Amino acid sequence: MTNLAELQVGEPLESIELDPVSRLDLIKYAGASGDYNPIHTIDEEAQKAGLPGIIAHGMWTMGNLAKLFTPYYEAGFIQDYSIRFKGMVFLNDVITLNAELKEKEDQTLKFDVKAVNQNGNEVIKGQVVYTQY
Amino acid sequence: MFTEQIGKRSEKVKNTVERGAVKKFAESIGDMHPIYLDEETGAKSRYGRNIAPPTFPRVFDYGVIDELKLPNKGLIHGEQLYHYERPLLVGEELLCYSEVEDYYERTGSSGKMGILVLSSNGEDLNGNTIFTSRQVVIITEAVRKGLTV
Numbered sequence: 001m002t003n004l005a006e007l008q009v010g011e012p013l014e015s016i017e018l019d020p021v022s023r024l025d026l027i028k029y030a031g032a033s034g035d036y037n038p039i040h041t042i043d044e045e046a047q048k049a050g051l052p053g054i055i056a057h058g059m060w061t062m063g064n065l066a067k068l069f070t071p072y073y074e075a076g077f078i079q080d081y082s083i084r085f086k087g088m089v090f091l092n093d094v095i096t097l098n099a100e101l102k103e104k105e106d107q108t109l110k111f112d113v114k115a116v117n118q119n120g121n122e123v124i125k126g127q128v129v130y131t132q133y
Numbered sequence: 134m135f136t137e138q139i140g141k142r143s144e145k146v147k148n149t150v151e152r153g154a155v156k157k158f159a160e161s162i163g164d165m166h167p168i169y170l171d172e173e174t175g176a177k178s179r180y181g182r183n184i185a186p187p188t189f190p191r192v193f194d195y196g197v198i199d200e201l202k203l204p205n206k207g208l209i210h211g212e213q214l215y216h217y218e219r220p221l222l223v224g225e226e227l228l229c230y231s232e233v234e235d236y237y238e239r240t241g242s243s244g245k246m247g248i249l250v251l252s253s254n255g256e257d258l259n260g261n262t263i264f265t266s267r268q269v270v271i272i273t274e275a276v277r278k279g280l281t282v
Contacts, residue, residue: 018163025161032154032161033191037206049206058210063162063188070166070186073220074179078187082214133179 004075004109004132013068013099013111020092021056029060056089061115061124068099068113069130076107076132083126087117094118099128107132134247134272135201135236142232143196148255150221154192155185162186175223183223187215190266195231195253203249203270211248212269218262227255227263234267244274 002013026040035057038045046054062083069078089095096116103110109130115123159169164186167174175183221227235250249270256262 028157028161032157035191039206059188059191059213060162062213063158063186063191064164066187067162067164067166070164070168073166073168073184077220078215078217080214080216081187082212084212085210 001071004072004130007101007104007109009101009104011101013101015099016068016097018064018095018097020094021089023054023091026054026056026060029057029063033057033059035059051088053090056093058083058085058124061085061089061095064095065097065099065113065115065124066128068097069128072130074133076109076130078128079108079131080127080129083113083124085124087121087123089115089117089123093123095123102127134238135233135249138198138200138233139236140233141198141200143198143230145228145230145256146194146196148193148227148229150185150189150223150225150227152183152223155183155189155223158189158192159186162188169223180220180222185221185223187217187220189221190215190229190253190255190264193227193229193253193255195229198231198233201233204272207273209271209273210268211271212267214267216265218264221255221263226258228258228260229253229255246274247272 030036030041039049040054040057043054099111099113101109102112111128113128114125117123156170159165168178169183231251231253234252238245238247251268254265
């Protein structure tokens with residue numbers, strides 16, 4: 001595990017490649033979050049909405065991305081987490097989670113974060129402001 | 134369309150950061166870390182107990198903004214922002230509410246669209262803000278038309 005205090009600007013946290021997105025992943029997220037919008041779980045509803053198939057909840061991807069920081073719970077916490085949803089995530093997509101240190105000022109670490117699909121397209125992108133204790 | 138709703142907010146609703154809900158949520162985002170799930174790890178940590186993942190507030194009940202009637206289909210989630218004073222603690226109670234922060238319209242390539250900014254917030258029982266969040270929702274032309282009929 002990277003030592004956050006020693007991380008230099010421009011260096012990444014260890015990235016994570018998720019398993020291919022499955023319908024069960026999205027059903028579980030719907031149940032856990034209470035977001036039952038059927039475009040995330042039912043093919044016909046997604047098609048009615050003009051989509052080629054069901055898409056992941058944007059918040060599922062955002063929730064996944066934050067786990068890059070979970071191992072550092074003793075060192076600090078996520079003070080700000082902002083995300084722009086840029087592209088849709090479909091079944092069987094393989095999503096990779098990335099974070100890179102952009103700025104370091106006293107106890108504050110600013111990271112650029114993103115999730116990228118198997119074609120190299122950014123699906124979500126944003127910033128984490130991590131405050132060290 | 135929603136300009137008159139700016140500033141409207143819901144009544145505060147008491148929510149508990151439930152252990153079972155945190156477990157289910159952590160599992161659903163593939164983040165089964167002991168700091169969320171294992172009582173001993175929580176007790177030994179600087180927090181003295183388990184914490185919840187940063188996007189967990191998706192689970193809370195924020196009450197209803199009476200004047201705000203949103204369609205349940207055709208909305209696009211454009212942006213999401215969270216701000217924390219500290220991590221959420223498993224077992225704690227929070228008062229949660231939401232508010233219409235802003236609404237404006239813009240003409241894009243797919244016609245005119247509405248941009249709605251909703252905040253969802255949580256404070257402790259003494260009124261101290263623990264987290265704030267903002268959700269930017271894009272309301273497309275087709276949906277806007279459907280609403281005005």
